[in-house]
Structures are given as C-alpha cells and as structure tokens.
Amino acid sequence: MTAVAAAGVLALAGCSGGSGGGNNGNKGTGGPANDSGTQINAKDRSELQEGGVLRIPISKLPSNWNGMHIDGNEADISDMLGYTLPSNWLYKPDGTFEVNPNFLESYDVKDATGDSPQVVTLKLNKKAKWNNGDPITWEDYAQTAKVCDGSNVAEADPESDAEPTDKYVCASTDGWTSVEKVEKGADEYEVVVTFKNPYPDWSGTFSGVLKKDSIKDPETYNTGWKTDMPNDDWLAGPFKFESVDRSAGRVALVPNDKWWGDKALLEKVEFKALGADAIPGAFANKELDVTGGIIDANTYQTVIKRADAEVRVGTGKTWRHYTINSQAEVMSDQKVRQAIAMGMDRVQTTKSDLAGIDIIKPEELVLGNHFFMPDQEGYVDNSNVTPYDPEKAGALLDEIGWKLEEGKEFRTKGGKELEIKYLAISGISTSENEGKMLQDQMKKIGIKVTIVPTSSNEFFKQLQRGEYEIATFSWVGTNYPMANIDQIYGAKSSSNFAKLEIPKVTELVPEIAKEMDKKKRIDLTNEVDKAIWEAVHTVPIYQRAQMIATPKNLANYGAFGLSSGKPEDIGYTK
Known part of the structure; x- marks a missing residue:
C-alpha cells in the first residue's frame, strides 16, 4: 500500500511513532524480525474471515490530503491514502518489486544507449477506474509528472495559509525533474515515459498516480485537497472514505463497491487521532487494534500486557535525528555546529531512548549515514567526520572565541552566553528525553541548552518557518535511499529545514540521479x-526498528520492513 509519491519521497513521521505498518514493510509476544526483515503473519485469503474492523492510530487529521504537496507529505496521510489510491508495485522483503496487477499489466524499460534516451513503458490494467467511472489512463500520468517537474514550482510560505494560484507547492521534485515527456502509447492504457537522462530510480517516481482533474492546475493541486474528506471522484482503491469526523479525530474507510479487484476482507478501517501517550493504553484496552511504531519502554511494557497481543518486529526505514537551523544566529557558524555534533553522545542517547525494550539491541541501531540504513546495501558509517569527542569540541569553541571562564558553567564571547534552544514536543517521550540528553551533553562542553516546549500540531509549522534552533524528529525513509538527496539537502527544497546550502550536494546530486552503475x-x-556530516546540517541518531503491536489473529499486517502489502488482503484468521 503506497500512496503516490510515498514510495520515492521521504515523509515526516507522525508524533505517534511513525508508520503503523499499513504501507511498509513477541514477549510472548514478538521477537526479532525473521531473516527477511518482516513480520506480518502472512496468510492466504482463504484462511481469513470476512468482516472485522481494523483501528489504527494517527497523530492528527491532515489539513491537506495531497501527498505530493509539502503539507501532505506525512506518513499518516500516506498510510490512509494507501487504501484508496493506485499503487503500481508490490515490494518484496528485499526491497525489489513486481507489478500490482490491479493497476498494471506489465512494464518495459529501454536503457539509454548513445543518443537514445531511457524509455519506460507502463501497460495499465484496463479495468482500473477512478471512483467516478473514468478510466485511469496515460493522461493521468502525464499530468502527475508535470506538476513537480521543476518548471512551475513555488516554495511553501510557512508565514501564510494562503496558497499560490500560479505555481505548484511540492514536497519534492526528485525524479520528476528527470522526466522529459509522458506520451500516449499504442492506446490510452499505455504510458510511455521518456527521461532526459538515465534515471535508475524511475520506479519510485512512478509508484502511483493522481487523477488529472485533481491536479489540473496549481490552484486545484494546492487547495483542492484541503477538504474535510478527499473528493471520492479522485480516488481509486479497494477502500473508500465513509466519513471524517474532525471533532472526534476519526477517519472511517469501507470497502469500495467500485473496486475491480479482490474484495476487501475487512468491513471497516478506522484511523483515530490520538496523542502518543494515549496509544499504549488504548491498545491495551482494545480500543485500538494496532499501535503505531513502538518508540519507548513505557509503550512496550503497556502493550504486552494485553492478553492477545504480540509485537511484530521488522527492518526499519524510519530514522531519528537532530536538525540544526543554520540561520539561527549562533548556529550560522559551521564550527559551532561541528562542536555541537562532536559533543553529542549518540550512543548514550539511543540507549536512553530505547531502554527497557528487551527485544532489540539499541547499540546496533546507532546510525552513521544520512541515506542508507545499516541493513541496506551501501551503508558506511561516516560519522567519524565529526566524531563524538568532547575535548576536541571544546578546543574548537576556544578557537573561535567561545571561552569557558574560570568559575563559569557556560562559555561566553563578548559578554554573551553560548546558548542554544531545543524545540521539544510536549508529551512525546523521545522528543523530551532527547532534549534532556542534549542539555546534559552540551553542558559538558560549556553550552547552555534551553528547552522550548511546543505542541505536535505546531512543531512542523515551526520547522518550516525556521522558528527553532535545534530539534529532533523522524524521517520515514524509502526503498530508494539515493533518490531523496535533494529533498532534504537541496538548497531550494521546501523540506530543507536546516536552511543550509552544501556545495557538494549541489555538485553531485545531478550525477547521482543519472548514474546507472550501482557501485559508483x-x-x-x-x-x-x-x-x-562536515557541514552539520542534520545529525542522525538511530534507525528505528519497526515494532508494531497487533492481536495475534490479525494477518497480513504489521512490520513490513522493505515490503508492502495489499489492503484488501488484511484480515483476521478464522
């Protein structure tokens, strides 16, 4: 289950702990992931009963349902739309894919040779239709490719709720900028995509599609999805929206009577907006059927008390990190940022965050790369560029004039105390704990950390507006780790919350985008x-193992790792 853009675009994790498993891939209960990195209790449809409700927690109801828009680029939205929008690929546990026959019959790739460009041809399932009866055709793909191709893209204005009417506001242009054109093939059900340059991650870009009418112009794209409930005419999947109750924080999906594939086994899927601290108790009391990602010991210890519970563990694509606002006054100095990074004991912070969860080994999850997870091909721990070294951090601060005078607790320069402000989300244990850990670690090198509390609803708005100095949150990664570089680190990207331009990124991203030799x-x-690492834009802390609590009889759902599932096949055993 993968909403358009989600397979190839990094998404912000919700404050409930990230993706609950609907899209991804036992203390009595659980244990380590199997060798494939997944635990979903895989069962054939014939072994499952028809009916039943699946209740899933989310952080909040979205203000914009468009997953390609920066305001809709959240894992919770991706999970919900994964039940109701086209998904072209079924990902296997190793991250490779095959076609989802509900939407595609086949695909063909002609590699670039000489003067001949790379061409990808998609043959669509002719039975696939939008909920208003319109067929899904090449025109939908052409318009989807057009909106974020970089030719008419605006930066989001976090200071204003008003949307531009003449430009598209995109979470990312990665992939789309490599598309030369999308054309009709033998008929309207054949999509021919020609690329400007070789592009190895094309399948992430074309993992799904939006209805052309829903993104026909910038105004519709930017504001047309800003509704209580998405326009049913714009959707196509095994489920449809039944209701959205914003006062109760509830979204209800039911089987789609216009669906052409296998009938959905569940009679309803409900998403409930809950604070992170309320989720464990709600699951234990059987008010929820699954948890989001388990992120701390309190959650873990609470959920395993439920008699029929198990914790399913998989390879995680979500990673925890510090983001540093390079435009904040003291943070504008790269050497200050480097000193801060060298004062961070990331191993200690990881162990503290994950203490008490006895089905994982926290020290094995410490992350030394911004792109590859430790279990992904290509992973190299590059953290030695700015290693944990408090003594060196202190010397660096001395060098640039931040001195620790005798008898003083914190460094000063020109009579000003060296202070940084950490933005903490109230009620989120990891956010609060990481702030306290940072406070203790920075004190050892003479930096004062003031913790500034905020709500989960305001947190990401403050990131976009640059109203912070340092913060921790999670990115939900993808099966395409080399396709998202420009999204977070590109100088012009709306998702570059550090507001930092790194020349090496600008220089090498175009090469990485088109390099077909995997090793290179x-x-x-x-x-x-x-x-x-050297620029200190973002400091990774750890990879989040995917830990999902479920009832033992729930099948085809849980810790998907790098794989994906079919929403229509989720159900309860007979």
Missing part, C-alpha cells in the same frame, strides 16, 4: 553523506 552511485552518495 553508492560511492557518490557516500561522498555527499560525508559532506553533510
């Missing part, structure tokens, strides 16, 4: 990774 591409990506 990995080497180039790791070169960029080292530059990001």
Whole structure:
C-alpha cells in the first residue's frame, strides 16, 4: 500500500511513532524480525474471515490530503491514502518489486544507449477506474509528472495559509525533474515515459498516480485537497472514505463497491487521532487494534500486557535525528555546529531512548549515514567526520572565541552566553528525553541548552518557518535511499529545514540521479553523506526498528520492513 509519491519521497513521521505498518514493510509476544526483515503473519485469503474492523492510530487529521504537496507529505496521510489510491508495485522483503496487477499489466524499460534516451513503458490494467467511472489512463500520468517537474514550482510560505494560484507547492521534485515527456502509447492504457537522462530510480517516481482533474492546475493541486474528506471522484482503491469526523479525530474507510479487484476482507478501517501517550493504553484496552511504531519502554511494557497481543518486529526505514537551523544566529557558524555534533553522545542517547525494550539491541541501531540504513546495501558509517569527542569540541569553541571562564558553567564571547534552544514536543517521550540528553551533553562542553516546549500540531509549522534552533524528529525513509538527496539537502527544497546550502550536494546530486552503475552511485552518495556530516546540517541518531503491536489473529499486517502489502488482503484468521 503506497500512496503516490510515498514510495520515492521521504515523509515526516507522525508524533505517534511513525508508520503503523499499513504501507511498509513477541514477549510472548514478538521477537526479532525473521531473516527477511518482516513480520506480518502472512496468510492466504482463504484462511481469513470476512468482516472485522481494523483501528489504527494517527497523530492528527491532515489539513491537506495531497501527498505530493509539502503539507501532505506525512506518513499518516500516506498510510490512509494507501487504501484508496493506485499503487503500481508490490515490494518484496528485499526491497525489489513486481507489478500490482490491479493497476498494471506489465512494464518495459529501454536503457539509454548513445543518443537514445531511457524509455519506460507502463501497460495499465484496463479495468482500473477512478471512483467516478473514468478510466485511469496515460493522461493521468502525464499530468502527475508535470506538476513537480521543476518548471512551475513555488516554495511553501510557512508565514501564510494562503496558497499560490500560479505555481505548484511540492514536497519534492526528485525524479520528476528527470522526466522529459509522458506520451500516449499504442492506446490510452499505455504510458510511455521518456527521461532526459538515465534515471535508475524511475520506479519510485512512478509508484502511483493522481487523477488529472485533481491536479489540473496549481490552484486545484494546492487547495483542492484541503477538504474535510478527499473528493471520492479522485480516488481509486479497494477502500473508500465513509466519513471524517474532525471533532472526534476519526477517519472511517469501507470497502469500495467500485473496486475491480479482490474484495476487501475487512468491513471497516478506522484511523483515530490520538496523542502518543494515549496509544499504549488504548491498545491495551482494545480500543485500538494496532499501535503505531513502538518508540519507548513505557509503550512496550503497556502493550504486552494485553492478553492477545504480540509485537511484530521488522527492518526499519524510519530514522531519528537532530536538525540544526543554520540561520539561527549562533548556529550560522559551521564550527559551532561541528562542536555541537562532536559533543553529542549518540550512543548514550539511543540507549536512553530505547531502554527497557528487551527485544532489540539499541547499540546496533546507532546510525552513521544520512541515506542508507545499516541493513541496506551501501551503508558506511561516516560519522567519524565529526566524531563524538568532547575535548576536541571544546578546543574548537576556544578557537573561535567561545571561552569557558574560570568559575563559569557556560562559555561566553563578548559578554554573551553560548546558548542554544531545543524545540521539544510536549508529551512525546523521545522528543523530551532527547532534549534532556542534549542539555546534559552540551553542558559538558560549556553550552547552555534551553528547552522550548511546543505542541505536535505546531512543531512542523515551526520547522518550516525556521522558528527553532535545534530539534529532533523522524524521517520515514524509502526503498530508494539515493533518490531523496535533494529533498532534504537541496538548497531550494521546501523540506530543507536546516536552511543550509552544501556545495557538494549541489555538485553531485545531478550525477547521482543519472548514474546507472550501482557501485559508483553508492560511492557518490557516500561522498555527499560525508559532506553533510562536515557541514552539520542534520545529525542522525538511530534507525528505528519497526515494532508494531497487533492481536495475534490479525494477518497480513504489521512490520513490513522493505515490503508492502495489499489492503484488501488484511484480515483476521478464522
């Protein structure tokens, strides 16, 4: 289950702990992931009963349902739309894919040779239709490719709720900028995509599609999805929206009577907006059927008390990190940022965050790369560029004039105390704990950390507006780790919350985008990774193992790892 853009675009994790498993891939209960990195209790449809409700937690109801828009680029939205929008690929546990026959019959790739460009041909399932009866055709793909191709893209204005009416506001242009044209093939059900340059991650870009009418112009694209409930005419999937109750924080999906594939087994899927601290108890009391990602010991210890519970563990694509606002006054100095990074004990912070969860080994999850997870091909720990070294951090601060005077607790320069402000989300244990850990670690090198509390609803708005100095949150990664570099680290990207331009990123991203030799591409990506460590744009802390609590009889759902599932096949065993 993958909404358009989600397979190839990094998304912000919700404050409930990230994706609950609907899209991805036992203390009595659980245990380590199997060798494939997944635990979903895979069952054939014949072994499952018809009916039943699946209740899933989310952080909040969205203000914009468009997953390609920066305001809709959240894992919760991707999970919900994964039940109701086209998804072209079925991902296997190793991250490779095959066609989803509900939407595609086949695909063909002609590699670039000489003067001949790379051409991808998609043959669509002729039975596939939008909910208003319109067929899904090449025209939908052409319009989807057009909106974020970079030719008419605006930066989001976090200071205003008003949307531009003449430009598209995109979460990312990665992939789309490599598309030369999308044309009709033998008939309207054949999509022919010609690329400007070789593009190895084309399948991430064309993992899904939006209805052309829903993104026909910038105004519709930017504001047409800003409704209580998405326009049913714009959707196509095994489920449809039944209701959205914003006062109760509830979204209800039911089987789509216009669906052409296998009938959905569940009679209803409900998403409930809950604070992170309320989720464990709601699951334990059987008010929820699954949890989002388990992120701390309190959640883990609470959920395993439920008699029929198990915790399914999989390879995680979500990663925890510090983002540093380079435009904040004191943070504008790269050497200050480097000193901060060298004062961070990331191993200690990881162990503290994950203490008490006995089905994982926290020290194995410490992350040393901005792109590859430790279990992905290409992973190299590049954190030695700015290693944990408090003594060196102090010397660096001395060098640039931030001195620790005798008898003083914190460094000063020109009579001003060296202070940084950490933006903490109230009620989110990891956010609060990471702030306290940072406070203790920075004190050892003479930096004062003031913790500034905020709500989960305001947090990401403050990131976009640059109203912070340092913060921690999670990105939900993808099966395409080399396709998202420009999204977070590109100078012009709306998702570059650090507001920092890194010359090596600008130089190498175009090469990485078109390099077809996998080893060379990995080497180039790791070169960029080292530059990001040196610039101190973002400091990774750890990879989040995917831990999902479910009832034991729930099948085809849980910790998907790098794989994906079919929403229509989720159900309860007989």
